[in-house]
Every structure is written in C-alpha cells, then in structure tokens.
Amino acid sequence: MAWPTEITAMDKGRILEVAFDDGRTIRLTAERLRVESPSAEVQGHSPSQKKIVAGKENVAIVGIEPVGNYAIKIVFDDGHDTGLYTWDYLRKLAN
C-alpha cells in the first residue's frame, strides 16, 4: 500500500499536495476536499444522506493534524474540521 511521505498545504491553503512513497504526488484543491469531506456532516450515514456542499470555491486549509497512523484531520477556514482523510481516501479523491 502506498504510504504518504509529505503532506503540504500550499497556495494559501487552497491546495493540498501529498507525496507517496511509490513516487506518485497528488494535488487536491481545498474546495474538493471540503465538499468531499468524509465527515458524517457531509456524507451522512448512508449515500442517500450525502449533502451537496456549495459555495466553497474560496475555502482554505488552515490546519492539518495527524490522526494515529492512518489519516489526517483537515481544519478549514469555514470551521469545518470533522473529516478524517485516510491515506486511501486521499488517493481515491485523486483518481
């Protein structure tokens, strides 16, 4: 399994860049990460409950905290901070 080596929020928090140990580097916009947050606040508890999050084109990442060995918690400037992004999920968003 590919493992991240460097996780960097850049461009004033608009872009998250993740370098993996298999040589691949992915870039995700803060907007994409915000609207696809794995948090139950966005995803609900089943696919039918998924919320469409609008108006986040200017959202920025203000903080990143490690969660155990397997994920990061991203803090956005609109106060959203309940999404835990696993390594697998970050890869999935990039595909």
Add this chain to the structure above:
Amino acid sequence: MVSRDEVMAALAAVPGPDGRTPLPESGAVSGVTVREGKVFVAIAIDPKRAKVMEPMRASAEAAIRAISGVAGAVVTLTAESARAVANGGPAHGHQTDGPPRRHGRSSEPVPGVKHVIAVASGKGGVGKSTVACNLAVGLAKLGLKIGVLDADLYGPSMPKLFGISAKPGLAPDGQKLVPLKAFGVKVMSIGFLIEEGAPVIWRGPMVMSALNQLLREVEWGELDVLVVDMPPGTGDTQLTMAQNVPLAGAVIVSTPQDLALIDARRGIAMFGQVKVPLLGVVENMSYFVCPHCGERTDVFAHGGARKEAEKLGVPFLGEVPLDIAIRAHSDDGRPVVASMPESPQANALIEIARRVADTLAVGAPGARPAPRIRVL
C-alpha cells in the same frame, strides 16, 4: 429566549481583533445564531492571527455565557474571506470551539515515551491483562523503562495484577498524576481512582476523555515502551487509542479455540484498517499440564493462534500455558515473571517480551514513518 441584540450588547464589553474597538462595532462578528438557548457566534479574523485571537474568543464566549437564559455559547474564529459562516451553528450538534484548539485530541506522540504498544484481543477472558502485565514486567527485566496504561476503563485489572491499592499522587506541577510503581513498572489505572467494585458507567465521549487524561495528564517521564492494556472488542477505546497516538504496534492475545480466534481476527482486521502494525499474536491458555500426573491436556485445543498468525502473515510471539501458578500469582498481585522468574511459565512470557523488544528495536513489520505535515 435570548435575542441577537442581547448577544451583541454583551459582546460590546469585549474588544475586537484590533484590541480596542468593541466587537459589535469592529465588523468582525460575521454570524450570530441562537437555537434553544444556545448561542453560536462566528468572528472573522486573519487566520494567521488565530492563536493571538484565542483570548478574545474566550472572553466573547464568557460574555455570552453570562447573559441570563443562555444555556451555552460557542464562539468560533473564522477566516476573513469566508462569507457563509455560523448559519445555524454546527451541524449534528457537534461542539466546535474555533480552529486554534489543541485539547490533547491530536495524535501527537506522548512526550518522553518512545513506543506506545497495545495489548488487545477480540474476545474477553482470554487472559489479555495477565499477558499485558507479565509482558510489561518482562520488558522491564530486559532493562527497558516501562509503563502500563490500563485502558480497560470498565474493567480495570492492573491494580489487582500489580498488587497496588494506593492512590496516585499529584506531580509538583499540580496538574499531572504520578503513576504508581511496582516490579519496576510505572502503572496508571482508573482503578486507582475509584473504589474496587465500583462500576464505571460511561458513554463513549467520557471514555475518550478519560483515556486522553490517562495518556497525557500522567507524569510518565522517560519510557522506552508504554504498554496499553485494551478492553476486549473493537469499540470506542480501540478507536480512541488508534486515533490519539501513533501506536508502534499491537499484540493480539487469543486462546487457541475457534470461538476466540474469530474475534482475534476481527481485532487484527481493525488494527489493519487504522494502519497499526502488528507485533504478533500470543496463544494464551495454550495447554494444561496436570500438576498431579503431569499429563498434558489441550483444554482449548492447541496451535490455533499460531496457525492463524501464519495464515495472516503475522509474527507468532509464543505460547503461554493454562497454569495454576500464573493464575494464583496474578490474583495475589505478584506477576509470575517477577515472583517465579526461573519457572517455565515465566520463561514463556519473558521470551514473548524479548520478541516484542526485538521487534520494536527494528520496527514492527509494515510500520512506516509518519508523513511530514506542513501548512505553508
């Protein structure tokens, strides 16, 4: 019913982001919501100044709480550029208290502690705590600095297993608890803080908060390994531990019988999901040697845990017999590794400790370094 005007009037006593202009006139209050007596306020600031603004946020919250009829107040700092904020407060009733918070919820390593390892099982009653206790004493005998955190809040066993009934004292800083010491091991358990036999009847969030305190508000000092004795199962405690500390690895304890192995597999799968590497599997109650006739009986079958470990490609750490001396010494609070160090039973456990120590020295199979995280 609290009105928006009342909130604004209360906030007039709090200087805004520039340190002078009262908040309502500063233009920084970007959202006020009152719902069932709870007040949610967003204050827009430059995100770079989030840390400096924390006292302002706290005073704003205090000012709102002081209004009569207010059941709760949540003031959040948001970035200036964000437009839609605090529209209805946090969804799902989650508490948010602004970005610059670090209430020990993050997964930073515990200061001074080199490795945190979990001793877990899927099923209860397989002797996980007994193994954890003897593993810790065994590691200490190898010359390592060891602590034990009893994470089984509902059924703490460490006070009994280590024969400790004292209450932990307060560190000189007046904040942290000093762990108790027995057999060369520092021990902390919720069992030291409550009466023996008193039930702990808590929901998940209480468990999470108590675990964090046992982990970070205890003066562990310098430790090579902190052994965490987990409760059985795959629930709140396991998830909290997996999220709050980068675990160096997990030891899975199982009896050889199929019924226990099914749950052990669940435990192994859980650690796999949260990317906690496995240090290995211990087969406890592996066999019974009759003290009268010397005949060996495989009470729970034999070799099942070893086979399972091989099947899953996980290291097998060793077999511990079902044995009266281990049981009796555990009940007496004198772990067999310390009280009968030359016995075959103790040897089996010390051998397991040695394998764990060797594995930790080079890193558990599959263990990867944490990624470097930067916010530019």
